[in-house]
Amino acid sequence: MKLILENWKRFLKEQSGLGINPEEVECPDVSKKCIQALRDEEFYDPARVSYHMRQAGYTYHGGGAYRKVFNIPDHPDKILKVSFDYLEQAKEMNRKEAEGKYQTSSPLTVKVFDAAKDYMWIISEKVNVIHSWEDLQKFLVEHNDWPFPSSDEYDFHYVFRMLIRPDAPERENDIRNEVIKLLKPTPEGQEKINNKEDETITDSLINKSLFTTIRNFLIQHDLTSEQHIKDIRPENVGYVVRDGIRQFVILDPGFELEKA
Ligand SMILES: Nc1ncnc2c1ncn2[C@@H]1O[C@H](COP(=O)(O)OP(=O)(O)O)[C@@H](O)[C@H]1O
Ligand SMILES: [Mg+2]
Numbered sequence: 001m002k003l004i005l006e007n008w009k010r011f012l013k014e015q016s017g018l019g020i021n022p023e024e025v026e027c028p029d030v031s032k033k034c035i036q037a038l039r040d041e042e043f044y045d046p047a048r049v050s051y052h053m054r055q056a057g058y059t060y061h062g063g064g065a066y067r068k069v070f071n072i073p074d075h076p077d078k079i080l081k082v083s084f085d086y087l088e089q090a091k092e093m094n095r096k097e098a099e100g101k102y103q104t105s106s107p108l109t110v111k112v113f114d115a116a117k118d119y120m121w122i123i124s125e126k127v128n129v130i131h132s133w134e135d136l137q138k139f140l141v142e143h144n145d146w147p148f149p150s151s152d153e154y155d156f157h158y159v160f161r162m163l164i165r166p167d168a169p170e171r172e173n174d175i176r177n178e179v180i181k182l183l184k185p186t187p188e189g190q191e192k193i194n195n196k197e198d199e200t201i202t203d204s205l206i207n208k209s210l211f212t213t214i215r216n217f218l219i220q221h222d223l224t225s226e227q228h229i230k231d232i233r234p235e236n237v238g239y240v241v242r243d244g245i246r247q248f249v250i251l252d253p254g255f256e257l258e259k260a
Pocket of ligand 2 (some may be wrong): 064065235236252
């Protein structure tokens, strides 16, 4: 583990010199740099910060309740995530996402290349965000992780949540009932039920490496409350291409949510 952390630190060092310094963006109407003005709580209007960031070439990419994300000029593979929350919570989210032990913990984490000393911002690997349950389902079908291509969005979402909960292996019967519901509408599905294949399908679904990896990730980082499970959803997940393969990632793991 120590070796992994040391290698990681070395990797980060090599990556520094990115030539990106968000602290330099000017905010002329308060005669301070933009990020500093935000830090000093000179203003509370995210639109104003976004306006100045845009003038400097950073385009708005997306936002959640705590942080706003910008595309970085000349760095299409990275994003800037800025804390817009004055309660320390958003900075703490950034800090935890950037931490070495988180970074090296799972294939589901998103690389963080640089961070402000106080974690007002981090620079991360840019993710292809998955925006809807329908798109998440399509993604899993393409990767053989979801065997019911025509299930409706709601059914998919319901079973997805059951499968990522840490207690999924103990809830085989409940999941099996859902699998039967998913199989029933088509003649091929009905045939599988007649051949008693629902049990094998349930078993293989619970043991899919994607779902076991998500469950391990949530357990490892103590993100197992109902609220945390619900936050593993479109907008907070996506994929990156690593070694030519699309890797599913969790771009917002929901640290600190319990303090909301
Ligand atoms: N690494 C990333 N690559 C691409 N888009 C991202 C990335 N991180 C966040 N986003 C986008 O910005 C939004 C807000 O970021 P997020 O980390 O979810 O912040 P919050 O904690 O405020 O919910 C996300 O829903 C997503 O659309
Ligand atoms: Mg989010």
